[in-house]
Amino acid sequence: MYMSHLECPKCSAKHDPHKIIQLCPECGAPLLVRYDLNKVKANLKKEDLVSRKPDLWRYRELLPLVDDKYKVTLGEGMTPLLALDKLGNKLGVELYLKDEGIIPSGTFKSRGAAVGVSRAKELGVKSLAMPTNGNAGASWAIYSAKADIDAYIVMPVDAPAITRNECAIAGAKLYLVNGLISDAGKIVGRAVAKLGCMDASTLKEPYRIEGKKTMGLEIAEQLNWEVPDVILYPTGGGVGLIGIYKAFRELQQLGWIGDKMPRMVAVQAEGCAPIVKAWEEKKTASEFWNNASTIAFGITVPKALGDFLVLDAVYQTNGCAVAVTDEAILKDQAELAAAEGAFVCPEGAANYTAAKKLRESGWIKPGEKVVLLNTGAGLKYPDTVQVAVPVLEPEQDIPV
């Protein structure tokens, strides 16, 4: 076990990692897990990973679980990094898709849930509550079921229908709210106080981000420890982006990669772009986005608790933030499927739209190595595909 302490990125206070803790007791900011990376460096070589199981637990030394007996796993991680040759050639770059659709529950949320629930179990948590745009709730519901933890999940009525099924069949205590994830968050806030359960809201516990961090570790390992030039990430709560940034920083400290960092791009929809607005105004925090709305439902987050960490990662890596339209997202979702066979979620397609925009503007240069993070399977969003299919009677023929 190499976890050393919890650290507040705002006030720098250090905290004991061996008890249940939510936000920084001193200033209310989200906490980050720190490790004794010198000790990791001394005991682990990157070559040691080769023979390990292809899941996120291969990075055991960089994860916060103390005792493996609390590990709650459904086989998550080591998702494919696919070369998108056709679209890459079209854009004049080396294009990759990190496909988080190939994971339990079909979204990257399962990484956070696997590590978050495992650690909650280790700390003796019996029940937890969280607001969600659907996918995180589904993931936490199935991992909580496996861990025998009661999960209270609150999601907007507009969240993808399939995520309700996942929560329900896993036995979670599921509620819908006539409103946005921010409204769900307020209901959860009140419930946590009343029910005495752990608050598993985005960044209100420090372990979910450690699970998501493994996306960055995998990208580095899959590219044979060569750091890509650009990573595009669809940004709602932003934990994935923060996690990937944290991963590359830790890899630098381990000496497994050099000084180069990937330029991190926060991609949002024009209907909900608080991070983009803050970045354009060179601010270090975002403002609440009114009337948020986009078909990329997972990134409908009007104000993210970790906005300052997202913006910091973007600034520190000379990255940027880009907003794209719903119309372009849907068009590019179809282009990705028809050209590369990748049926990604709208949030994932938004990255491709953004990459095209940044390539056109010259911000992405010819030949650069560019990774699109597809956060989930298109399967979870059946309504984004319009189909009008001819129906034949058994005796009819396919028209020639």
Place this chain on the structure above:
Amino acid sequence: MYMSHLECPKCSAKHDPHKIIQLCPECGAPLLVRYDLNKVKANLKKEDLVSRKPDLWRYRELLPLVDDKYKVTLGEGMTPLLALDKLGNKLGVELYLKDEGIIPSGTFKSRGAAVGVSRAKELGVKSLAMPTNGNAGASWAIYSAKADIDAYIVMPVDAPAITRNECAIAGAKLYLVNGLISDAGKIVGRAVAKLGCMDASTLKEPYRIEGKKTMGLEIAEQLNWEVPDVILYPTGGGVGLIGIYKAFRELQQLGWIGDKMPRMVAVQAEGCAPIVKAWEEKKTASEFWNNASTIAFGITVPKALGDFLVLDAVYQTNGCAVAVTDEAILKDQAELAAAEGAFVCPEGAANYTAAKKLRESGWIKPGEKVVLLNTGAGLKYPDTVQVAVPVLEPEQDIPV
């Protein structure tokens, strides 16, 4: 390249594997790919696999592709083998779930499509056609898109809706039929003659089965080359079961496993159980099942072309065939999700139902190592889960 020839399991004729071939030209039976296994044995040790990428192409020497440049991959294979400790303890066995939901398009069909489409591309195929209960069509549509092959897909109107979306967004030529997969098959048969495309129907080309075979290779590798006592497989067309059986036979010839074979169990729904009926009557082929109907839609196959191969695998391994009710399937689908966090498809749940039945009857003995094959993600069958969720207004509380 270790592929030596194509062999007819019925009339034993040998055929050239380097040209497009469908059924045995001499007797009309499905063909199987054969390899020079002595040469594989001399050139490959099972330890060599350890450092290979976690996808099905790790078994390169046992796959029919000649040149890697034709490989069409979306990152398929090396799906998790999950220990189901809670349910295993309940049944008094060592229970595992091979979870084929964690794969492109969310079902095991993508294994057959990856290898089948790759090989079709290598052989110069420009268009193909197939009937499907939905999932195979979706898989072949996305891999064909990646390979720039035109795909004509015909599926029953009752096939899962999401599979239409997958075909449509990948640009396949999709048709629905007012009927069953057998009706779709007849339409495809006529279209193949008229359009001059490859017939990609189940077992009408010899390569799909090679992709599915990798499930067996992975189970063996994941259990550290210790053969399980029982493997339960939901059986429609039966290619998965035939493939797994073929895998274990090849592993025996390689000397990577001993004489022991897993007892193969063909699981069907009571509403469509032609293989079970044939097995009960000790026959070597099945009869067409009239009025076939089950919520486990993927196994609604009234008469499988490879029925004799399925039955042979069952007889050769001292296995059996079991039919289960839709009612029990739905109940067990929920039990799997609530206890183990595994949201499997109805076909996958049917295996658990069958395992319970066989354990009760004593056919599965205490402490045996039992593998349930979950052929796909529950995500693809949203209608099997009934949810009645309370809706809150933002100012309302979760009831305590």
